[in-house]
Amino acid sequence: MAKDRDRFTDVVTYIEANLDEEIDLDKLCQHVNLSKFHFHRQCSIYFGISIMALVRLLRLKRAALQLAFRGDKIINIAIENGYESHEGFSRAFKKHFDKSPFEFRKKPDWTPWQTIYEPVLMLRIKNMNADPDCKVELIDFPETSIAVLEHRGAPNLLINTIQAFIQWRKINHLPPRISKTFNLVYDDPSSTEPEDYRFDIGCSTPHVIDVNEYGVINKTIPAGKCAVVRHIGSDDTIGEVVNFLYSKWLDNSYFEARNFPLFFERVSLFPDVPESEMITDIYLPIA
Structure with a gap:
């Protein structure tokens, strides 16, 4: 179980480090030493969502931080996070945050996000508790x-x-x-x-x-x-x-x-x- 936890921690780390790129699933499988024939099913079981849904989730988290702390145009944030249009980005964002990007920028609220993000959060906490690298x-x-x-x-x-x-x-x-x-x-x-x-x-x-x-x-x-x-x-x-x-x-x-x-x-x-x-x-x- 510890080995699985480490591997899926590496999955999240790899995705976060490559949010600006197209995620190459073959490279990701090689990086975390998981078979590409079983990778999608293992990720779905571990995170409760598909691997591409996890990618979108982590990009939306970055987009929310950019909306709150940057003055960039919303369309630029959308494109940077893999969306081709303002409309597509707004639909996806509102589904996860219960607010449009414009509404979130005016008054951010992370409450609706917590349940969706919980599998990633719990993975990180378990990993930290198992191996607290605290100097x-x-x-x-x-x-x-x-x-x-x-x-x-x-x-x-x-x-x-x-x-x-x-x-x-x-x-x-x-x-x-x-x-x-x-x-x-x-x-x-x-x-x-x-x-x-x-x-x-x-x-x-x-x-x-x-x-x-x-x-x-x-x-x-x-x-x-x-x-x-x-x-x-x-x-x-x-x-x-x-x-x-x-x-x-x-x-x-x-x-x-x-x-x-x-x-x-x-x-x-x-x-x-x-x-x-x-x-x-x-x-x-x-x-």
């Missing part, structure tokens, strides 16, 4: 002033807060290349009521932020020792790394969690890099 380093983190927009409410609406913060960031000329991107992570979404969920989106800033219509405020990440793990790839499994730090690593260390929330530094972000190449440093403040 923990200890560092002294310097005091860092940040500007943050506080998200308070359901995690599936977080994307709206991110959009607002990106807009504020553009207006204030603080792009990621000159200003580090941070998240303050107060709650576990799996054990927190949606209305109580707290998450801050922020960036480093050299000056005090004035009162503004976006609600962006000043906060400080205090200096102190942190355990840090570098996570590469989708956020799908970032929760498993956080759980590893809080349970296995912290339980087996002589440290205690410090009085400051866990935080992320987004070293590289989509769409600057493909989702599979995103880099997130996960910091657990300790004493």
Whole structure:
């Protein structure tokens, strides 16, 4: 079973790395060492959908992120993700997200997506739990002033807060290349009521932020020792790394969690890099 899990993890990884190309099923079968005579049936059993439906699913996920975080024309996003027309893309997108691409761009909501995407998510979580490749380093983190927009409410609406913060960031000329991107992570979404969920989106800033219509405020990440793990790839499994730090690593260390929330530094972000190449440093403040 572990061998199957590894192979189908490789299937997803291969597709994500080749979303801009026509997926060559012969090459994919060779890459994951599966017989092409049985490949379609095995994938359908494992994911609950056909291999080409899986390809479309992963392209639609990328399209949703592009709609939320890029200003590209919808037709350009459609073509980039394998659709020949605006109409065909809109039909497929609405089927999965219950909103047209235009409606999603105005007010993103990932709720309808979760059930459809669950087979891929569960595969990644199982793989991470079976083999948590978490190299923990200890560092002294310097005091860092940040500007943050506080998200308070359901995690599936977080994307709206991110959009607002990106807009504020553009207006204030603080792009990621000159200003580090941070998240303050107060709650576990799996054990927190949606209305109580707290998450801050922020960036480093050299000056005090004035009162503004976006609600962006000043906060400080205090200096102190942190355990840090570098996570590469989708956020799908970032929760498993956080759980590893809080349970296995912290339980087996002589440290205690410090009085400051866990935080992320987004070293590289989509769409600057493909989702599979995103880099997130996960910091657990300790004493």
